[in-house]
Amino acid sequence: MSSPESDERFVALLLANQNRIFRFLVTLVPCRADAEDLLQQTCLTLWQNREKFDAAAGKFASWACAIAHNQVRNFRRREATRNAAHVQLSEDVVESLMATRSAHGSLMDEWHRALAHCLERLTPQQRLVVDECYGGASIKAAAPDAGRTPNALYKVLRHVRGLLHDCIQKTVNEGGLA
Amino acid sequence: MNPSDADELRALAEAYVAGELSAGQKAELENRLRTGEEARLCFLAFLEVHAGLAWEFRGGNAALREHPEAREMLRRACNVDAGLRTMAAKDAPVRRFWSGRWMPLAAAAAIVMALGLSAFWLMSSRDTVARVASAESAADMKSGDRLAIGRRIELSGGKVVIEFNCGAVTTLTGPCVFEIESATQALLQRGHVHTLAARPEAKGFTIRTPRSRVVDLGTEFVTAVADDGHSRVDVNSGEVVVHLSGSDASHRLRQGEMLAVEPGDRQVTVRIERGDGTPAFRFPTIPPPSNTDYADASRGLARVSLVGGPLRAIRSNPAFVSGGMDRLVDGRAQGSADAPLESVFFEDGARGGFLFDLGQPIAISKINSYSWHVSVFRNENHVRATQKYTLWGFAGDDPPDAERPSAAKGWERIARVNTDEFFEVSAPTMRPAQQGTSVSAQHGNLGRFRFLLFEVYPTRAAHDNDLDHTFYGEIDVYAEP
Secondary structure, eight states, X not given: OXXXXXXHHHHHHHHHHHHHHHHHHHHHOOOHHHHHHHHHHHHHHHHHTGGGOOTTTSOXXXXXXXXXXXXXXXXXXXXXXXXXXXXOOOHHHHHHHHHHHHHTHHHHHHHHHHHHHHHTTSOHHHHHHHXXXXXXXXXXXXXXXXXXXXXXXXXXXXHHHHHHHHHHHHHHHTTOOO | OOHHHHHHHHHHHHHHHHTOOOHHHHHHHXXXXXXXXXXXXXXXXXXXXXXXXXXXXXXXXXXXXXXXXXXXXXXXXXHTOXXXXXXXXXXXXXXXXXXXXXXXXXXXXXXXXXXXXXOSOSOOTTOEEEEEEEEESOTTOOTTOEEETTOEEEESSSEEEEEETTSOEEEEEEEEEEEEEETTEEEEEEEEEEEEEOXXXXXXXXXXXXXXXXXXXXXXXXXXXXXXXXXXXXXXXXXXEEEETTOOOEEEEETTOEEEEOSSTTOEEEEEEEOOSSTTOOOSSSOOOOSSSTTOGGGTOOEEEEEEEEEOOOTTOGGGOOOOGGGGGSSOOOSSSSOGGGSBOEEXXXXXXXXXXXXXXXXXXXXXXXXXXXXXXXTTOOGGGOOEEEEEEEOSSSOOOSSSOOTTTTOEEEEEEEHHHHTTOOSGGGSOSEEEEEEEXXXXXXXXXXXXXXXXXXXXXXXXXXXXXXXXXXXXXEEOO
16 A cells, blocks of 8 residues: 555655666667657556565666566567567567666666766757757757758767767766766 | 777667668677677667767756746655755756756656646646557548647547557547547547557546546447537446546446436436346346336326327237337336337337326436347347437426427427447447436436427438337336435
8 A cells, every 4th residue: 555655755766767767768769759658658657556666675776677678568569560660679689788788777877977977078069969959859850940951960969979978988987977 | 899899889879779770780780789798888888878868858848837836846846855866966967857957757746746646647748648540531640640748639530540658549530629638538529539448557548528537447438529518438348437527426337338428517317238138127227127117107197108100010910019108107128039019119110209298297317218129030130129219308288299399399308319329339230139228317307397208219220221110118207206
């Protein structure tokens, strides 16, 4: 039986772990809109099953990501029957990726913290490109606003992502932000 | 991993993120990812950049910006969250979300905490909660379109199938006006919607109409709203609960049952149920035919007469002749599935009605009608079990034209009954052979009337030119105590 206090604790855990769940989902389902839909479904399922979470038994993030993984499996099945245009990775590859991710969860969190630090090192123009591409619906939609073709914008974005990746690796390798 | 391998993996990761992985690239990527932990970590590192950016740059939340009280509640929820405070202290991105940018679920969850709601996906008008699975003859919609909370769909014709993220699938048939109110609720203002909510996650999915809320309990149901506000719910499988506006009572409907609501303050409902197919006439909630109702012949208070007609009377075949009008008020319905003499029914193609004179105006609480028919010639033929009538009332002593009743002539329309439509019958075999209908009001009584007129319509199968009439076994009129 859930109580207001336990619900409060549960929401607090959910708040603190949403970015982990979302990043986990985006790893498996790179399309942001799909990942957002899956995040909603996952949070709904987590909430409906909140009484099953045993705070003493394990980490919230692991439990939540396991439920998110189930949502992804269902999503992949639906997409497969829908003959979705984009290519999905094979199940065994996805499973091994998840195992790697699970084994290095704290490293992923460290990368994420480093990302914030690296974003601050971007030039205003580079920052604007990221904002345009990730803050809106899609690159296609962002391109006219940025005065570029989608291809040109995508090229810049790829470059910026590369810069961020390199900065994150460097930051973490040098001992992180702590 | 050498730099050139890392570059190649990065290029593949970019194609994966963009959704542009070719079959060849997919094979190449999978081959590399299967080779070892280092390649997988490298790939995940690229993905983490994309995932982190996607998280950090999610869109703004209009609901939060526009409602200071929501923001305040959000802050309060944050203050009790030690975990989040700790994160916010050392994690700039998290701080940033609270100060301006948005996390819809965090917001919704916090607000739900504050409001005590049971679901926290109700917030955020900008979230997509459904997508179009197929659209047929719908000008501004196409398969794959994402639908957000607040999206209003107006169809003049055609058919649109919408899949909600929660698992419910709704099929809209035009003309139809439909609005998505939350991740688990939609408003049907007009038209016809079929809902399949079979997945466990879809339990609780709700279709609201202007006068009711239909809450799914794991089922398949049809909701329809006519132009004048007349609405109905049919349950094809499973169960639903119907809550009527302004009423605390809820109506649980199971497979094969129906509830219709007439417009008007009384909220007249028509409930239709499938019988057990025995002379006992047992129904889930509607009582069996009664000899204690106000109009029962044994009480001598009411008189029933024929309007129009005639009733079926084939001299050459006395076995297929309608019983007399007194059969409607004799306290029992038919004793078998094909009992013409125990039924009251019109000549094929005829038009008519049953006029009840209650002797004086009385407040009526409930009216039940019963029918039963399975043809001895063709077992699948249940066409004469279908009840189709409009129920009219008149309070004065001199009833208006009963052959062509209308509101203009002074009749008050109480309810419309069409069990064929309600049972979604598309073939004669699908008709329940025994049907019970109960007309009652959610607020007060059905009205004070001296005369009740059942304007009876023929029942005809879609593929059949014959105009057949229902075998009515009993009509019970209950006065308010």
